[in-house]
Amino acid sequence: MTESSLIQLSVVLLFLPLFGFTLTLFFGKKIKGMFWFENFVIFLGLVGSIVLAYHKLSFFNHEITGEFTWIDLKSFSFLGAIKIELGILIDNISVIMLVTVYIISFVVHVFSIDYMKGDKRYNRYFAYLGIFTFSMNGIVLTHNFLMMYIFWELVGLSSYLLIGFWFEKKSASDAAKKAFIVNRIGDIGMLIGILMIFTNYHTFTFDKIFLAISNGHLPFDSGFWLTVVGILLFCGAVGKSAQFPLHVWLPDAMEGPTPVSALIHAATMVAAGVYFITRIFPILSGDALFVIAIIGALSAFIPATIALTQNDIKKVLAYSTISQLGYMIMALGVGAYTFAFFHLITHAFFKACLFLGSGSVIHSMHHEQDIRNMGGLRKKMPLTYYTFLVASLALSGIPLTSGFLSKDGILAGSYAFASITGHWLFPIVGFLVAILTAFYMFRLIILTFHGKPRDQHKYEHAKESKFAMAMPLVVLSTLSLFIWFTPNPFNPEAGWVLSSWVKTPELSTPEASRYAFMQKDSVVEPGGKEAGVEEPEMIYSSAYTEAMHHAHIPAMILSLLMAISGIVLAFLFYQYKKLDIDKIKEKFKPLYNLSYNKWYFDEIYQATFVAGTIRISRLLAWFDNKVVDGIVNGSATVTKWFSNFSGTFDNVIVDGIVNFMAYLSGILGLIFRKFQTGKVQTYIVLVIFSIVILLFLFKPF
Amino acid sequence: MIHVGLNHFLIVSAILFSFGIFGIVTRKNAVMVLMGIELILNAANINFVAFARYGNLGYNGQVMALFIIILAAAEAAIALAIVLNVYKNFSNVNVDEIDNLKE
Numbered sequence: 001m002t003e004s005s006l007i008q009l010s011v012v013l014l015f016l017p018l019f020g021f022t023l024t025l026f027f028g029k030k031i032k033g034m035f036w037f038e039n040f041v042i043f044l045g046l047v048g049s050i051v052l053a054y055h056k057l058s059f060f061n062h063e064i065t066g067e068f069t070w071i072d073l074k075s076f077s078f079l080g081a082i083k084i085e086l087g088i089l090i091d092n093i094s095v096i097m098l099v100t101v102y103i104i105s106f107v108v109h110v111f112s113i114d115y116m117k118g119d120k121r122y123n124r125y126f127a128y129l130g131i132f133t134f135s136m137n138g139i140v141l142t143h144n145f146l147m148m149y150i151f152w153e154l155v156g157l158s159s160y161l162l163i164g165f166w167f168e169k170k171s172a173s174d175a176a177k178k179a180f181i182v183n184r185i186g187d188i189g190m191l192i193g194i195l196m197i198f199t200n201y202h203t204f205t206f207d208k209i210f211l212a213i214s215n216g217h218l219p220f221d222s223g224f225w226l227t228v229v230g231i232l233l234f235c236g237a238v239g240k241s242a243q244f245p246l247h248v249w250l251p252d253a254m255e256g257p258t259p260v261s262a263l264i265h266a267a268t269m270v271a272a273g274v275y276f277i278t279r280i281f282p283i284l285s286g287d288a289l290f291v292i293a294i295i296g297a298l299s300a301f302i303p304a305t306i307a308l309t310q311n312d313i314k315k316v317l318a319y320s321t322i323s324q325l326g327y328m329i330m331a332l333g334v335g336a337y338t339f340a341f342f343h344l345i346t347h348a349f350f351k352a353c354l355f356l357g358s359g360s361v362i363h364s365m366h367h368e369q370d371i372r373n374m375g376g377l378r379k380k381m382p383l384t385y386y387t388f389l390v391a392s393l394a395l396s397g398i399p400l401t402s403g404f405l406s407k408d409g410i411l412a413g414s415y416a417f418a419s420i421t422g423h424w425l426f427p428i429v430g431f432l433v434a435i436l437t438a439f440y441m442f443r444l445i446i447l448t449f450h451g452k453p454r455d456q457h458k459y460e461h462a463k464e465s466k467f468a469m470a471m472p473l474v475v476l477s478t479l480s481l482f483i484w485f486t487p488n489p490f491n492p493e494a495g496w497v498l499s500s501w502v503k504t505p506e507l508s509t510p511e512a513s514r515y516a517f518m519q520k521d522s523v524v525e526p527g528g529k530e531a532g533v534e535e536p537e538m539i540y541s542s543a544y545t546e547a548m549h550h551a552h553i554p555a556m557i558l559s560l561l562m563a564i565s566g567i568v569l570a571f572l573f574y575q576y577k578k579l580d581i582d583k584i585k586e587k588f589k590p591l592y593n594l595s596y597n598k599w600y601f602d603e604i605y606q607a608t609f610v611a612g613t614i615r616i617s618r619l620l621a622w623f624d625n626k627v628v629d630g631i632v633n634g635s636a637t638v639t640k641w642f643s644n645f646s647g648t649f650d651n652v653i654v655d656g657i658v659n660f661m662a663y664l665s666g667i668l669g670l671i672f673r674k675f676q677t678g679k680v681q682t683y684i685v686l687v688i689f690s691i692v693i694l695l696f697l698f699k700p701f
Numbered sequence: 702m703i704h705v706g707l708n709h710f711l712i713v714s715a716i717l718f719s720f721g722i723f724g725i726v727t728r729k730n731a732v733m734v735l736m737g738i739e740l741i742l743n744a745a746n747i748n749f750v751a752f753a754r755y756g757n758l759g760y761n762g763q764v765m766a767l768f769i770i771i772l773a774a775a776e777a778a779i780a781l782a783i784v785l786n787v788y789k790n791f792s793n794v795n796v797d798e799i800d801n802l803k804e
Contacts, residue, residue, distance in 0.1 A: 679797045681726045681734075688722060 001055045007066035009052050010088050013098065014137045016045045017105075021130035028123025038126040039109045042133065046102040053095040057501060063091040065143050065207070082202050089143030089206065092501045093341055097140045097275055100345050101268050103479070104352045105133040107472035108263040111356050114468045115259055115363055125165060129263065132158035136268050139275065144204035145194045148276065152190070152236065155272055156183045159264050163256040175252040182249040186239020193232030196225070210282050214508035223285060223513040230288030233280055234295075241273025241325045244299040248601050250322055254314040258359030261314060266321050266351035274328045274344050281337055282505050285513035293333025293417075297429045299326030302599055304436040308443070309596040312369050313358045316444050320395065321351055323433060327410050334426055335518060335544070336413025337504040343406035346485065350391040350403055353476035357388035360469055361448060364462040368455070371444060376453040380462045383470050385449045387477035392445055394480040396438035397563045400489050402480050404560075407434065412555035416547040420517045427555075431562050438566025446574040490556070517544040710751035718744035731784045731794040735777065742773045 001009075020041035028034045056064070067087025074081055109129060116125055135158055138151030156179075164176025194204070200219040201209050219225040237243065242250035242265075253265050264270070277284075277292065284292070300323050307319035324347050331340035361377060361384060362369055378385045394403030411434065414426040453459035464470070482489040511519045519541060572578045585592050594600070675686065717740055724737025746766045753762025788794050 677800075679800060681796060684722075685726050 001059070003060070003064050004066070006052060006055060006060075006064055006090055007088055009048060010090055010098075010141055011066075013045055013048045013052065013102075014088070014141055015134070016041050016048070017130045017133035017137065021127045021134060024123055024127035024130060028127060032123075034123045035113065035126040038123075038130050039106075039113070041130070042102065042106045042109050045133070046099075046106045049095070049098045049102040052090070053099045056090055056095045057092060063089060063207075065089050067143060067205070084146060085144060085203070085205055086147055087143045087205070088141050090141070092503070093275075093278060094140050096341075096345060096501065097271075098137065100271075100348050101133065101136050101140060103475075104263060104267040104348055105129065105136075107352065107356070107475055108259045111262070111359065111469050111472040112257070112259045114466055115359055116257060121165070125162075125257070128158060128161045128165065129260075132162060132264065132269070136272065139272050143206055145197060145206070145209075146204040148279075149187075149191065149194055152187065152240065152272065152276075155240070155269050156180060156187070159183075159253070159269055162260040162264060163253045165256055165260065169255065171252075172255040175249075175255040179249040179253050182246050183239045186235045186237070186246055189232045189235025190237075190239075193229050193235070196220075196229050196232065206279065210508040213283050213510075214506075216510065218510070223510060226283065226509065226513060227285045227287040230280070230284040231291055234277065234284075234288065234292055237273030237276050237329070238295060239273070240276070241270045241329065242299075242322050243273070243295050243326060243329055244302055244322075245601075247299060247303060247322045248605060251315050251318040251598070254312070254318050258314065258355060258362055261318070262352045262355035262359065265318060266355045267348035270321060270325055271344050271348060274325060274332070274340065277329065277332050278337065278341050278344075281332065282508040285509045286515040286518070287513070289333045289335065289515065291333075293330050293426060296326045296328070296330030296333050297426055299323070300330055300433045301326070301429050304433045304440070305595050306598045307440040308436060309592060311372050313361065313371050313374075313444065313448065314355070314369055316371075316440060317351070317354055317358060320354075320437065320440065323437065324351065324395070327407070327430070327433065330426060330430070331410040331413050334414050334417035335504075335515065336410055336417070338502045339406060339409030339413050341502050342485070343403075343410055346394065346402035346406045346480070349476050350394040350401070350480040353387055353391035353473060353480060354395065356469075356472055356476065357384050357391065360384045360465045360473065363469070364465060365458050366461065368458055371447040373455040373458065374448045374453070375451045375455075376449070376459060377462060378449040380459070381449075381464045383464055384473060387473040388449070389445060390477040391480050392441040396441050396567060397434060397559055398567075399560065400482055402482055402485050404489070405482055405485060408552075408556050408559050411559045412548065412551040415555045416544065416551040417517075419547050419551065420543060421515065431558055434559050434562040435566040435569075438563040439570045442567045442570030443574055446570060450575055491552075517541050517547070707751055707755040710747055710755075714744045714747040714751065717741075717747065729795045729797055731787065731796050732781075734796055735780050735784070738780075739773060739777070742769055742776075745769060 020038045024034045024038045065087055067085045069083050070086045071082075071084040073083070109126065112125065112129070116122055119125060132155070135151045135154030139148060139155065142148045142151065160176045160180045163179050164173045167173040167176070196219055197209060198204060201212050201217070203209065213226070219229050239246045250265055250270065254261055256264070303319040303322035303326070307316050307323065310316045310319065324343070328340045328343050328347070331337075331343065360381065361374070364381060364384075365374065365377075368374070390401070394401035397404045397407040411427065411430045414430045418424045418427045507514060507518060573581050597603070675682075677683075721737045721740030721744060724740060725734050726737075728734050728737065746769050749758070749762040749766045749769070751762075752758045753760065753766075756762070784794055787799060791799055
């Protein structure tokens with residue numbers, strides 16, 4: 001395949017789901033089997049994306065871009081010539097992401113066939129899945145900020161449609177609104193960032209902006225503004241990836257159908273934020289990265305503590321999603337770019353598997369979501385149990401799974417970062433979250449699948465899901481194993497993903513604004529390297545490469561220890577009941593309450609932002625009602641009074657004169673009418689009398 | 702012996718004229734009205750002839766009287782024709798009932 005045919009293929013892949021969406025939406029009501037068409041379209045897309053990825057990864061080393069000028073503003077005297085270009089960027093991370101999106105989308109489609117059976121808006125549901133896939137593909141394939149923003153909003157729209165899919169439920173429509181509004185807050189920052197960039201560079205295209213920055217053309221000519229732009233752009237990712245403090249929408253979004261949670265809130269939509277940061281990584285200055293790392297660490301830690309005490313199976317997974325996304329963001333912030341992207345991919349698979357597994361449980365338990373009413377499902381649903389277990393192991397970071405590889409990389413990255421810069425809080429948070437993750441995942445598994453059934457009635461009705469729902473679970477849990485990513489289960493860098501496909505990009509930021517370890521080595525050591533001996537690839541600087549090298553082994557051992565101790569703790573607490581959970585609850589009552597009530601974020605936001613907004617709205621309403629309306633009403637009164645006066649003048653005086661004239665004419669007419677009898681003889685008499693009178697008057701003789 | 706002078710003629714003419722007017726005004730029948738007009742014309746004739754005899758009009762008065770006679774003949778012909786047509790349209794010749802132009 002040539003470059004242009006790859007571009008064409010990717011354009012087709014981009015628009016295929018839109019095609020599916022349009023046809024399914026318009027003909028879904030008439031043709032009952034329209035969802036098969038949507039499934040088929042996504043399957044085609046999956047095949048196409050694999051072909052695309054294969055060709056790109058095997059035969060092309062460089063980025064492929066295809067672009068065209070969308071809007072050409074030739075002569076703006078005060079701006080210069082502006083061309084707004086749209087285009088496609090095919091590089092390694094975009095094709096890998098595209099395949100991931102299509103795989104998840106396809107299995108979710110297949111899973112939904114059974115899961116949503118009997119829903120009254122069955123075909124429309126599939127159409128919405130289609131437009132979601134379309135918008136995600138747009139984000140993945142774009143080569144400029146403008147398209148990124150457009151598709152970013154489309155993702156917001158489709159998540160709104162899907163979260164609120166059962167909009168008859170008040171909680172579902174509220175959750176949809178919440179997701180949309182909270183996302184908007186982040187998007188405002190992103191929009192401002194994009195506009196700042198456009199103001200400075202007159203283009204939206206990534207490459208051109210990166211080039212301009214690496215040539216020393218900074219926004220508003222200062223490194224400070226570069227940091228500001230980076231943080232503003234990051235705001236968008238905070239909203240979309242549900243990072244602290246805008247994470248509150250994601251747990252509520254669990255009101256949507258469960259496969260939607262797998263598609264949007266686990267694997268792809270929230271991945272958009274992380275993907276966006278990987279795209280703009282070269283222009284993030286050291287300060288911006290540090291902010292990103294802090295936000296990431298907070299987002300990893302807080303939801304992990306919340307997940308410990310939640311009783312809704314989907315809520316636990318939702319908080320775990322936020323926590324894992326926080327990991328990725330933190331990894332990006334500490335410069336572990338490749339591991340962040342790697343974790344994005346691996347997490348997508350096992351988190352989708354977990355969500356679909358929970359969907360399978362919920363489906364067979366007749367929409368029971370509370371894990372306190374479950375238990376013992378292992379015997380009833382073995383397939384769901386084992387796939388769920390594999391994915392949980394991956395999430396906890398147990399060897400032989402993909403999650404182990406990527407998580408270990410992230411922890412090693414933060415460890416290396418700390419060993420150079422001295423910010424030890426990042427790895428500590430990372431390891432702490434690792435133990436929490438293992439604990440809450442196995443708490444979930446034990447409460448759901450192990451032990452004795454706590455709701456006997458529902459337990460007896462539970463049964464293993466059918467093929468269409470089981471197959472996706474098996475596929476996804478298989479994809480959570482290490483073998484797809486690397487042949488060596490203990491060394492992520494030995495694998496093809498990290499060794500040849502995903503590379504840390506060349507930074508564009510000026511040297512001075514980077515982290516110290518990201519600055520290029522000033523002294524190139526002369527000699528010492530024999531020709532032909534392949535050096536391990538150097539990232540950033542030799543100091544960092546060194547630190548990373550040393551970090552791997554301790555990080556791996558520590559993370560493994562953490563994961564195992566978390567799992568053991570969970571078993572001690574919930575399976576063997578060696579430790580009394582209630583006693584600990586009592587002992588740490590405030591902490592428990594804090595976690596159980598989700599750190600009171602919703603309440604705080606309710607009390608501050610929501611209540612504040614309402615108060616401001618009330619004030620504005622009062623102002624409108626009293627002052628603005630008062631002015632309007634006052635002027636209306638004056639006008640009315642004046643009109644009344646003018647009306648009276650018209651009616652009485654002007655009309656009076658006119659009517660009087662008419663009346664006068666009428667009177668005269670009445671008088672003269674008497675003479676006009678129509679009888680010639682009368683006229684003659686009158687003429688004669690008049691003549692006689694005239695004769696007497698004028699006396700002509 | 703009463704001397705017949707201009708005044709007598711004029712008085713006869715005035716009486717004739719008055720009869721004519723009276724006829725025009727009081728009669729309903731269009732033919733009678735025409736006859737009234739005839740009387741008026743003849744009163745004028747008498748005046749012309751009288752002034753020709755006693756005044757200084759000379760033969761002009763006589764000639765004018767002849768003209769009026771001819772004119773009266775022509776007038777009578779046309780007017781009677783009109784009256785005939787009126788009778789055709791309205792089935793009578795009452796001048797006070799022929800008031801279609803009034804409204």
